[in-house]
Amino acid sequence: MLDLKLLQREPELVARALADRGSSLDVAEFTALDARRRALLGEVEALKAERNSVSAQVAERKRAGQDAADLIERMGEVNARIKALDQELETAQAGLDDWMLAVPNIPHESVPVGRDENDNPELSRWGEARTFSFAPKEHWELGEALGGLDFERGAKLAGSRFVVSRGWAARLERALANFFLDINTREHGYTEMLTPLMVNRQTMTGTGQLPKFAEDLFHLADWDYFLIPTAEVSLTNLYAGEIVDESELPMAFAAQTPCFRSEAGSYGKDTKGLIRMHQFTKVEMVRYTQPEASYENLELMRGHAEALLQRLELPYRVITLCTGDMGFAACKTYDIEVWLPGQGKYREISSCSNCGDFQARRMNLRYRPAGGGKPLYVHTLNGSGLPVGRTLVAVMENGQQEDGSIVLPRALRPYMDGLERIA
RNA sequence: GGAGAGGUAGCGAAGUCCGGCCGUAACGCGCUCGACUCGAAAUCGAGUUAGCUCAGAGAUGAGCUACGUGGGUUCGAAUCCCACCCUCUCCGCCA
Numbered sequence: 001m002l003d004l005k006l007l008q009r010e011p012e013l014v015a016r017a018l019a020d021r022g023s024s025l026d027v028a029e030f031t032a033l034d035a036r037r038r039a040l041l042g043e044v045e046a047l048k049a050e051r052n053s054v055s056a057q058v059a060e061r062k063r064a065g066q067d068a069a070d071l072i073e074r075m076g077e078v079n080a081r082i083k084a085l086d087q088e089l090e091t092a093q094a095g096l097d098d099w100m101l102a103v104p105n106i107p108h109e110s111v112p113v114g115r116d117e118n119d120n121p122e123l124s125r126w127g128e129a130r131t132f133s134f135a136p137k138e139h140w141e142l143g144e145a146l147g148g149l150d151f152e153r154g155a156k157l158a159g160s161r162f163v164v165s166r167g168w169a170a171r172l173e174r175a176l177a178n179f180f181l182d183i184n185t186r187e188h189g190y191t192e193m194l195t196p197l198m199v200n201r202q203t204m205t206g207t208g209q210l211p212k213f214a215e216d217l218f219h220l221a222d223w224d225y226f227l228i229p230t231a232e233v234s235l236t237n238l239y240a241g242e243i244v245d246e247s248e249l250p251m252a253f254a255a256q257t258p259c260f261r262s263e264a265g266s267y268g269k270d271t272k273g274l275i276r277m278h279q280f281t282k283v284e285m286v287r288y289t290q291p292e293a294s295y296e297n298l299e300l301m302r303g304h305a306e307a308l309l310q311r312l313e314l315p316y317r318v319i320t321l322c323t324g325d326m327g328f329a330a331c332k333t334y335d336i337e338v339w340l341p342g343q344g345k346y347r348e349i350s351s352c353s354n355c356g357d358f359q360a361r362r363m364n365l366r367y368r369p370a371g372g373g374k375p376l377y378v379h380t381l382n383g384s385g386l387p388v389g390r391t392l393v394a395v396m397e398n399g400q401q402e403d404g405s406i407v408l409p410r411a412l413r414p415y416m417d418g419l420e421r422i423a
Numbered sequence: 424g425g426a427g428a429g430g431u432a433g434c435g436a437a438g439u440c441c442g443g444c445c446g447u448a449a450c451g452c453g454c455u456c457g458a459c460u461c462g463a464a465a466u467c468g469a470g471u472u473a474g475c476u477c478a479g480a481g482a483u484g485a486g487c488u489a490c491g492u493g494g495g496u497u498c499g500a501a502u503c504c505c506a507c508c509c510u511c512u513c514c515g516c517c518a
Contacts, residue, residue, distance in 0.1 A: 052486095
């Protein structure tokens with residue numbers, strides 16, 4: 001959520017910033033909603049002030065044993081007015097709230113202006129794309145041939161975009177998840193968490209999935225619970241509504257969870273293989289920082305994600321998302337794309353975002369500055385570190401041999417009882 | 424699912440029976456500043472809820488709201504009534 005004061009003060013500036021991300025802001029609508037709310041508020045507050053003072057007079061007279069019938073009678077009319085105005089105010093306030101919750105975050109000044117993914121500048125590259133003496137296969141071919149990935153049975157049990165992993169593939173997913181958590185907790189300073197996989201509406205609103213992107217979520221039929229599309233939701237909302245002490249910042253949490261996404265609107269995209277599933281496992285990193293430290297923390301977190309890929313010897317590149325390609329809640333996002341020889345492309349494997357105070361405002365998450373003083377909004381960041389399924393894809397495609405076997409990265413072998421190759 | 428207890432500021436907690444100087448909310452802790460000290464601890468003193476509206480350049484001032492959430496009764500609700508949520512204890516059931 002944006003700062004209401006900023007919108008009141010400089011709506012045109014906000015509108016220009018949002019235009020860069022391809023989102024138009026109806027300044028007139030905002031001004032009307034806010035003016036209406038403020039007018040009603042002024043009116044109803046004056047009446048309530050009157051009621052409060054008259055009530056005090058009534059109390060005084062009663063204590064003195066005097067009659068207060070005239071005062072009480074006068075209040076009947078005032079109360080009727082208050083009731084009517086309160087109702088109008090509630091409608092106006094709700095209208096403004098809905099409007100505010102649907103406005104995306106403002107891009108940071110360092111974010112390149114662009115229209116879509118074609119305008120995302122490359123920031124860096126790591127590793128050499130391996131050359132093959134044969135035509136490299138895609139991961140699903142390898143996975144099915146080696147008996148690890150069973151898409152048919154996944155579809156039978158649930159439907160498309162579900163998979164059953166068997167034997168070495170299931171084991172390798174567990175190995176990857178453990179590897180990510182071990183590095184993140186032992187070396188990168190994250191606290192490991194286990195959180196609910198279903199959350200309520202308020203929590204989903206806090207991080208920005210709701211109210212606008214409900215169609216992307218799985219929602220339970222008989223309970224008002226949503227399956228988390230990422231542990232960002234549960235990890236970022238951990239301190240919602242709280243005031244934490246500045247000395248506790250920065251906080252860093254990592255969690256391995258299943259993620260559930262409806263993938264509405266992605267029909268025909270990545271229909272084969274593990275790239276786009278309704279359910280996948282991911283290790284997520286979330287950081288809470290002071291405002292002045294959030295961009296350096298973004299760089300730090302991107303480094304954490306990169307380190308994981310480097311240890312797995314997977315070539316990748318980093319791109320900065322341009323204004324037009326960023327997610328709803330982000331001020332700035334780096335995408336890390338891993339090289340997939342089977343596809344002959346770099347594909348997104350991690351997305352690291354600084355959301356500034358956008359989510360903190362929605363969930364009322366603040367910190368108390370060290371020297372005392374008014375609470376301030378925390379800045380929240382999130383990044384994949386890393387998604388297990390997509391990393392499995394990268395490990396398989398990059399490690400594949402001409403005979404169809406897969407050589408595992410050295411870092412993973414201790415997690416596989418020393419196994420070097422899947423054949 | 425049954426019975427009981429509870430939800431009040433950063434934390435703990437009083438107030439609820441009997442509605443009105445009890446919400447800048449007793450008391451305690453914590454925190455901030457000061458005194459004492461070579462310094463610290465201890466002690467002593469002062470301060471310390473948040474959001475919104477209006478006014479002001481600002482310091483600030485006036486007002487409204489908030490006692491789990493949402494309704495209701497009333498001139499007036501932390502206090503009375505209704506529904507729901509959550510926590511704890513016991514019982515039942517269950518991985």
